[in-house]
Amino acid sequence: MEQEIEKYFDRLWPICRSITGNGLRDSLNILRELVPLELHEVPSGTPVFDWHIPREWNIKDAYIITPDGRKIADFKSNNLHVLNYSIPVNKELSFEELSPHLFSLPDMPDAIPYLTSYYKETWGFCIRDKEKKALPTKGTYKAVIESSLTDGSLTYGDFLLEGDTEEEILFSTYLCHPSMANNELSGPLVTAYLYREVAALRNRRYTYRFVFVPETIGAIAYLSRNGSRMKEKTAAGYVVTCVGDHGEFTYKRSKAGNTLADRAAEHVLRSHKVKSRVIDFAIGGSDERQYCSPGFNLPVGSLMRTPYQQYSQYHTSLDDKSFISFAAMAESVGLYLEIVKTLELNRRYINTQPYGEPQLGKRGLYADLGGQRKRSDALTRRLHLLCFADGAHDLISIAEKMGLPATDFESTIAELTKAGLLKA
Structure with missing residues (x-):
């Protein structure tokens, strides 16, 4: 993956992008080789809430x-x-x-x-x-x-990767800066390669909305066209930016601070013991400001490495290829994918035999030899999950009680479901 990301980086790097124009379109068309984006044009002068689309540059x-x-x-x-x-x-x-x-x-x-x-x-x-x-x-x-500067349009791209339900997970990134590495190209490239990983997952429960917009005005234009549906359908979302440098991970919470997006991201960081920090929502930042604006208040956070404005190379020519790491970008893809897998597994499971502890032995889920001084990890997970599968606890909270990643319970869920002891 690292070498592939680098090849696309090298193609995108020389292009002069802005919030409108051919540089933006050319970049989106390159990314369409990775994500089947549908491109949309918003004509100059179009009102989008309190803004108007500027002339094309x-x-x-x-x-x-x-x-x-x-x-x-x-x-x-x-x-x-x-x-x-x-x-x-x-x-x-x-x-x-x-x-x-x-x-x-x-x-x-x-x-x-x-x-x-x-x-x-x-x-x-x-x-x-x-x-x-x-x-x-x-x-x-x-x-x-x-x-x-002419009457033209603003271009953005999106793609809806359908799942079994209409509930959506949003991944939004921006594409509007000229030749800068971490603050510009790391976000779109990580998002594009994340799309490939998510598309390969089988039996996706959620529908995934991938959005590539010019920062601020593009997100506002996008919300003006899609905000009503997003307000109704979005279960969690993330703005992907500044994910290519060598710094430790930073998670910026949504404005609400305790949404599913926040719980999933923070759980993954904690349970995988990722060197990281968590910060509260603040108005300085990227398009989470638009998604979390009062009219929408979407559950959108942002997982970054070193945040914008907190590294000296930010918004300068020193934010170049030498500043980033393609291994770091691949790691960022992997961490976002772990969040996706956590969201996919996370439900409020129900123990179908809630009166007393189910008899696991007759289902081949308990060791034949009883009285052993230490349970196996697999058995401990089974008993723990069944105990808390009461409809009041979701998988993230159940996994947190054991200090384990939620994804460690994937096989446990499968075997208990197959045995008829668990349902979602």
Whole structure:
């Protein structure tokens, strides 16, 4: 899996993405090789709750020619050099006139910052601070941005992987940043490979909704079209982002804080003894803000590694391939899959012989030789599950009492169900 993820990463990396435009479409079409996404277009100007879809932005090139003839801030060498959503520019100007349109990070002199101006028409360039400080203050500069803002559309992709019921599990990720690794590409790639794993599961109870949207405006547009159904059907959901670095896992709870999504994720982290931390919901973050907004209050959390804004490379050119690990991304897929398996198994089971302890021996589920000083692990799980299978406890709570992963009970559930002692 690691090598496959890397190949797709390398194809997606050079593309200049934004919240609209051909870069976004091209990226979604590459991901359609992994997930059978249906692509949707929302026309510019469309009202989506309190917002309107902006005009579509596309870009071909951008650069600055210095007074001594050097080309700097070259978009083709690094697409972070242009202020994302810059209006077209082709003009000569002095350093004094150019300076308000130059952005850098004085505390990170070797990094190109990532900045946007989606909703105010302006233009600009992002450069390394050490380069900015070395620019001549005399002479004439030429600034060129070959971009366009037109009436077009915003594109998003989704796919509904059907299960036995209409209850849904949501996996949402964003695709709208240019060349950044952890904050941009780790989420869509982990989500895409998670889709493949979930699609391979047999007898899925839940229906799985996979959503690839531009951050914020895309999620709002998506909810404007799908929110009513999601409010009715969503049992649990997760925003997948920042899952590619070497950091320990972080789970950010839903706004409610005690939903099935939260319980499943925290149970997996605890029971598998994953080095991790759990944080409460806060407004800083990603599209969980939209899914958990007051009109929806969906049970949506987010399992990350190092969260956004908590690593120095965040929103800079230093968030590149050298910062991430494809092994870490594969591990993230595996942990999300464990959450899926936990959700699939989690039910309020009923012991069909609740009066006293069932006679397991006659069903071949108890050792022939009684009185042994220690029960087998398998027998302990059988007796534990039957004792708490009273309709009041779900599997997560039952497993928690033994300090075991819920998935450790899969074979126990199967054998007790086959013996007629357990039903969901």
